[in-house]
Amino acid sequence: MGERGTSAADSPESQRYQQLYDMLLEAIPSSVLLIDRDLRIVSANRNFLEKNRRTLPDTIGHRLDEVFPAIIIDQMDFPGRIRQVFEKNFRVKGERMTYRAPGIPLRIYYYSILPFSWQGVVELAMLLMDDVTEQVRLSEEVRRVERHLASVVESAQDIVLSTDMEGQVLTWNTAAEKLSGFTLYAVRGHNFSDFCAGDDQGEMERIFANFQAGREAQMAEVDLKTRDGGRIPVSWIFSPMKDHLGQTAGIVAVGRDLTERRKFEAQLLQTQKLAALGVMAGGIAHEIRNPLAVCSSAAQFIMAGDLDPQFQKECAEKIHAGILRASMIIENLLRFARPSVKPDIKELNLTTLLEETLSLVTNQARIDKIVLQAQWPREPIMISGMEGLLQQAFMNLLLNAIKAMPDGGGLGVALGQADGEAWVRISDTGQGIAPRDLDNIFDPFYTTAPVGQGTGLGLSICYSIIKQHFGTITVESGAGQGSTFTVRLPLL
Amino acid sequence: MTQRNNVILIVDDEPDMCWALEYILNKRGYVTCKALSAQEALELMAQQQFACAFLDAKLPDMDGLELGRLIRERAPDMRILMVSGYFYRDDVSIQEAIARGVIIDLISKPFLQAEILRVLET
């Protein structure tokens, strides 16, 4: 409720304006004070009174310093500013004021002081105060949340980045900078695909095209380029970023550096390979020491001297043949045992690969009284793949078959091509696999072998190697019926 | 028929191994007979008597130790020796076979001529 000391005219028209003015004054969510030259309060609206827990009688006619705490008056220099308003018709706009009235929590206001002039003379100063405590608090909260989110993204070990729908980089966190060596500045606005390794760029572009076609989250393994010309393997999850209308506004990518995992996988492969070598060791020893024994005997015959020249020649020939045989075995072994540091994909003939692999276990099979039956196709079966890995996969299948026939049996190896696929079938007449084990045999560490005789890694490694080659591996077996493992791989 | 006391049976699926053993023994005056499988060896056993046998550990149709047991059943007095690249001296199965009297000893491949002759002549 205002005070009306200054309103003289009581004409109906001015009464009408007065009423409108009062209504406006009461309705606006701001505090409004009218102050005269002596810094006395002439009018105060309801908002002011409520906010400051005052009544009209203890406000109207009182000086400013009786209503506001001295500290505010001094800090804001109200008297000075109001004087300027009166003297220079000066307006103070949009200043911030922190106000603590006794007994009420801290409030923050934006205030303006406006001159009210009538016929060229400033009669009153109008102090307008907007309570922005909530807004300030909210925006501070927003900033705090923003800072928190930013620091979550920034301190993540994983790469977190975002792009627009076309795939241009918008943000790129510290992990991305560290791993790639490219700063946000260097990548912002560029196509994300440009920072993927050359042979992976197509894949990346396909992923963006999928998003444009409305696809949801996608996963991929795409290598990231590094500034020093290298590349890092990264496993990505790409998700559409939705705006408040549910429209896809961009793409968020979270990527994990796979370098360590790759190293670990390579180690695991090597460990399993060594375990497989252990299984073969007996056969290998036997197979190498036989030719050695022949060589040694023939050499002793020659050393004893006094030989018929024909027999002496025979001895030399036996020595030569024995050495060749032993070194062949060692050569094959080395090739199998050596870790494939950077397995490279090349075109290879599956028949040759299987022949070589089978030759490594022939000794073991013979020792275990296993009859080998191989059906080699006449034409080469060309696929593209990593030789060392495929050999390891087939070796595991062959060794498993041999292990399943401790009392001898038959081991069949057949391969061929059909419907754009190469197939390899490895079958045995061994103990077979019980139905309840069938579901588990491809799991890592699942083994029915006694302690020390199986790691349970063979088939899980087979599975992952064949999967890496976009192939499949299936098994048919029943307890006591032998087992047949079939591997299918895409033809070249 | 040869004289029973110095005929020696050589069983190894590797012809060159038989060749070497035959030469060593024949030169020393022993008469030898070779078999490339356990089956062949048992057939020969049925036809004649041997003073001694040299057995390979892994034959295509049977383990050497198993053949040793079968021979021992038929000829309790025969000297049976295992010549092998598969086993090593301390192998449990070898120790056991020696303890049970199935074989007299194990000779590892490769071997010296003297080792072969020594076990015959002590």
Ligand SMILES: Nc1ncnc2c1ncn2[C@@H]1O[C@H](COP(=O)(O)OP(=O)(O)O)[C@@H](O)[C@H]1O
């Ligand atoms: N050819 C087979 N015949 C019977 N069982 C098999 C065959 N191949 C695999 N298995 C079963 O699958 C299990 C897991 O095989 P694998 O992963 O190679 O481990 P491991 O050979 O070390 O036991 C084996 O323990 C065995 O029970």
Ligand SMILES: [Mg+2]
């Ligand atoms: Mg296995």
